[in-house]
Amino acid sequence: MSPHVASEARDFLAQHPEIDAIDLLISDLNGVLRGKRVSPENLEKAYTQGINLPASVYALDILGNTIEETGLGLDSGDADRVCRPLPGTLMPTPWRRQGRQAQLLMHMQEPDGSGFFAEPRQLLGRQLERLTARGLTPVVAVEMEFYLVDRQRDASGTIQPPCSPATGERASQSQLYSVSELDEYADFLGEVQSAADIQGLPLDTMLKECAPGQFEITLKHGADVLAACDAAVLLKRLIKGVAQNHGFEATFMAKPYGLEAGNGTHVHISLLNEDGDNVFAATDGDPLGTPDLHHAAAGLLTLMPASVALFAPNLNSFRRFQPGLYVPMAPTWGFDNRSVAVRIPSGPNAARRLEHRVAGADANPYLLLAALLAGIDYGLSRELTPPQPITGNAYAQVEPSLTNSWCQALDLLEASEPLRAALGDDFLTVFLANRRAERDLAMQHVSRLETDWYLRQV
Structure with a gap:
């Protein structure tokens, strides 16, 4: 040093x-x-x-x-x-x-x-080197959803939404995009913003999400992917710490409540060439972008089924994959469509980008971005062509095909030659052994639901 x-x-x-x-x-x-x-x-x-x-x-x-x-x-x-x-x-x-x-x-x-071979951050660095060798620089922005939870459990010992600091009433409504709810939690959100400013974390927007006590915070886009993931990891620590100061718990658990929306991590990605131009922005203003955007989207969609183990790393992660709650369940893409897995947001042509919407908020940011960049590189290097973009409700048009099985997700990752080439045999050996051992331990525990349903009936 x-x-x-x-x-x-x-x-x-x-x-x-x-x-x-x-x-x-x-x-x-x-x-x-x-x-x-x-x-x-x-x-x-x-x-x-x-x-x-x-x-x-x-x-x-x-x-x-x-x-x-x-x-x-x-x-x-x-x-x-x-x-x-x-x-x-x-x-x-x-x-x-x-x-x-x-x-x-x-x-x-x-x-x-x-760099140590099993460290997720150095793994992401290797994927960046592949794109850099192609003269490309990824620009990314990370959005993370989280819940505030009352530190006091309910009568049955389970978690419950918080009581409003302003009214004392327990949250019970969705109130998506509610500004009044932002006002009610202004002291908490204000301290998050102030702490992020002190730490130099590039917070962009805050909004009320679609479940009681659920919020989303977006980090500003930037051309340093490693720094973006550092900021995401540190922001989680910050939010949890500030929540404790305000009498809450903050959780990035993928599915804290069975009947409410899960917590996701959405990632926006564009690519700059050596001249600083966005290679996804079509010169004719086509909202579906350039051939490079199509190749990148195709790579993401092709490797998506085998990447699920990185997007959904634990037992609870797979409870998020349920219909009707804005969680993509098949490799689909489309323009300005929140029902697809890879969305092309509307907006200025110069800002044309991909938004990946599959991962949970419990995903490791470094591994998530490593998988996404590997998919983009795979599509670009092979000039893959994506399927037709979806218009309208993708859930009604495409049958679910992404696995909701932790075991199968790990098997698919292990069998993927493109991801093995990108991530490395040594890393995959460690990751798969780690996740399989945790799954084996989880399988030793019997839930309350199982005893309620089956104890007397079978």
Whole structure:
């Protein structure tokens, strides 16, 4: 690490003398932030020497248990790797302890200094290199949905929507795009915006989504995909932390309520050539864009069935795939159509782009974007042609074909030669072992519904 980069630590502490602890963070396979907390005296050392964490950080399931089948645990001696700071990610966490804490994203390295093979962020970097080699730069914007949940459970012990800070009444209506509901939660949303400004996270819009206590926040589009995913990961932490300060819990769980809309992650993507021109914008203004846009869309649609395990990474993820709740269930595309999987939004021709609408809010942003860029590269390199775009209700015209089976999704990913080539055998071995072990553990638990339905009847 160069002295110039290490000076980031000294300059930060000089500007923020109130800081008395810094969290050094790694994003694992599930997008869960893990790491160490250090004192200000040790921050510069983290820049110059790094910190050690076991490679098995990338073998952890959602419960924080090491999945030995990944090969990253005891079989490898549970060995350490060096983790080094990502310059530009050192920032205060203003919602923590009156702003006396800070955070810094780290990335794990192999002994030769290259990125650790199982780290999702370096995997995304490899996909970016493929497009860069084609003279293309992705521009992305990420939209994430989340629920605010009352910290007090209902009489049966299950989660429930929050009570309005303004009226005290429990949320019970959809109220999509309601400005009055934004007003009712203005203190919470205002602190989210203020904290994001302090951290330099590029928030764009906030809106009330289509279920009680559900909101969406959009990050501004930008040409640094790695930074966009960093911001998405950090924004989740920010929202959860600010929600706690206001007496709520915030969740990005894909399907917190069985009968309400799920939480999705929508990603907008365009491509710039070396002259900075959007290669998806047709010179004649065609709203369906250029042949390059068609090739990219075709690649996304072709690899979509095998990518579901990355878009829906856990047991709850698949409960989101239900008809009638704006979750695409087949590889479809169309112009300004929210019933399709890949939407071409309306708007200025210069901003022509793809919007991918399949993933849940529980997806790891780095793995999600890695899969999307791999699909785009696959379509461009083979000049694939998409099917006819859908006009009208895609749910009524196309039978569901994307799997809602966790087991089958993992099998489809394992069998996909294009995704294996893009993501690498070593990474897929770790990812599949991790997800299959978590599924096996989930299958050992019997739900309340099963006992209610079957205990006395079969």
